Amino acid sequence: MTTTLLIEQTLNGMQFGVMLFLMAAGLTLVFGVMGLINLAHGSLYMIGAFAAAATSAATGSFALALIASLMAAAIAGVLVEMLVIRRLYDRDHLDQVLATFALILIFSEGTRWAFGSFPLFLDPPEILSGTVTLPFGIIYSKYRLFIILVGLAVAAGLFWMVARTRIGIQIRAGENDREMVAALGVNISRLYTLVFALGAALAGLAGMLIGAIQSVQVGMGEPVLILAFVVIVIGGIGSIKGAFIGALLVGLTDTLGRFLLPKGFGLVMDPASATTVGASVASMAIYILMAAVLIFRPRGLFGSA
Amino acid sequence: MTDPVLETRNLCKAFGALEASKDVSLTLHSGEIHALIGPNGAGKSTLIQQIAGGLRPDSGAVIFDGQDVTALNTAARARRGIGRTFQISSLATDYTVLQNVMLGALGRRGNIWRFLRSVMADTTLLAEAEQALEQVGLADSRAVRASELSHGQRRQLEVAVALTLKPKAFLMDEPMAGLGIEGSARMLSFLDALRHQAPILLIEHDMDAVFALADRISVLAYGQVIASGSVSEIRADPIVRAAYLGDEDAA
């Protein structure tokens, strides 16, 4: 095991983490501001990926695909918010879970009907393919580095928005006291739609970015959604900082776990068993992490008490 | 002087810089009604929570029935005999009046870990429940859903449930709140008689009720007990007047 390999895997972990952050940020904002749990967030991720793949196939332009994914996800988000989500703000969590689960069914099957069951492919653009040489002689995929940078930029943008802008103030106020904010004359309806659309766009962006590394297919969103939930549990609901740190923790734990655990087991077992046992334990690593956080901090690392 | 049924010793609780309870020491003796009054924000709710078990004090002790219960949770204290009613009615709203009271009777006996017998057919529990309902005057409403009760009836139900616990002391948080003239009068005479069953530590804003009912009054302001004594003593106390009315009127 070389240091370069370890650093490469760490970077992969960061890339995974940053992508999870994009998903988790939207989810935690929606929950923090509107008190709504949205299972259909994974569908928005999927829509972003499909829009990008379709646009890329039609035009060959990655930039257009990026724009398409953001727009498609945001528009889908706005439509869903206006038609369905709006009716759920006053309902209990069970109703929210069921209704958004129904949306997953509709979106997944709808996408399968429109695009078929076979995966689509999205290629990264010329300027981002290939590798780049980083300090210490590490050779890393240009595209993955791009993802990390985009993710960090978005994180910075979100922190700035929440801390410095008017919308940010409204969001923070809304998280604390919904009724008060409405009573103060802020257009709550518009704020909610905006927050939801923002979350959707972030999900769509994540879907599109990952779509170029993995394939674009129906059902790609839900596993990521569940991981985003793990991130939120670890980081604490409503906290973007928590989502960021939680996402990095999860990303690194998962990637490094898959890399190091089989090797670790290899020290005490034969190679074949070590790979199997290592892979199995690695697949559970982040859930074990989540369970550990839960034992000591039932509200997550940065959640409100 | 017999031992108090309930006693707090130097309870202190701070939320950051806010000292919600500062060295609060109170006693509640058998057969008495001890009223706790004070302006808004004085820390009455925080104090009640520390006595009932929902909030752990930073320092100090709660002694109930001769035992230090400071480390016990709400449920354990309730089982020991602290009968609490809530400021904002806290009932099982889908259940009927009878079911709510049966819950109390069941809770006291602790036999909830029975899975196969029918609880509403348990004649012993039913008898206890009926007795409590009779005492508060809700027997005719036994089949009404709690959510459909009037405000005053909910208050009565709260007390009924507390009764089934056969408590050794009552902790009542504004039982008169929201009751009309008739309801208040009824509650007043009811509480007057109740003190003989178990002493009552009472938080109230209704001054007429307080002066009519209380054997002793303690005044809480800014987290501290600023005065404690009989009705006439408190009425005459200039510090109390200042706390309620402001310094200008103290003279």
Place this chain on the structure above:
Amino acid sequence: MTRETLLNLALLALLLLIPLAAWALDEPFLITLTTRAVIFAIAGIGLNLALGFGGLVSLGHAVFFGIGGYTMGILASHAQSYTPLAEWPLLIEGTNSMPVIWIAAILFSALAALAIGALSLRTTGVYFIMITLAFGQMFYFFAISWPAYGGEDGLSIYVRNRFAGLNMMDPIQFFAICYALLLATLFLMSRLVRSPFGLALGAARQNTDRVQAVGQMPYRLFLTAFTISGAITGLAGALFADLNRFVSPTMFSWQTSGEIMVFVILGGVGRVYGPVAGAALFILLEHLLGGLSDYWHIYLGAILLGVVLFGRGGLYGMLTGRQVAHD
């Protein structure tokens, strides 16, 4: 007799008459279909205890379904290959005796529910929902990555397990066993919800402060309900594995968790027989709509959305009106 009781009896009668008729007409497919409905009903009854009566939105209940299924799969596969599960420190051999498998499935599911519940119930609200979902996913990935029992491809069991002297490969006989278990589960649930425990659990669902004020701990009530709930769903899992003679990680998936929840919702949350109606309705929809279109899940989604947004309490709610509280 209340409308609810009438509906209960009608459902039970329907679920009995259809397979009998199918048996007489030699249509084994219908018998199998009804058996599926019965097994799903049991799974839903399990979830309903935690969800409907306890108010615990468990989005990972498929965990128990899967554990029950894999208990059966593991025991039966070792039986059919004549190799023991373990030789040290105890000799554990496989078995294909149904009662033994059921007991094992119930036991392991209960243990898992106790562990997951103990951890998850330290939280409330959305945290609880997300955590139960996450644990479900954990088991799913573990099952995929553990190659000994088929991994992603699943595990086939060639012969149905044994029960006394009956021929379990005969659809109607297997149905009879499942139906009997459904009746037993329904009986247990009816007693449970009317019991002291049921009263306290329902109160905890409505108002935890109230329960504490009467001297009980909501956490213990919820954990007990969750454990029993997991055990029942686990039994269903074992039966399901027997029905299909196949177990796969899909039994742990979030989709399966969602489906079990759909059974409960369609029928009416918090009604003892609700999941029976819901499962039957689901199978009916799957059969009818699935025949119309490959993409029938869109219709299922639309129906579910309609029920949640506009329907009042599922089938039972719509047909029998507001629930009589804890009769």
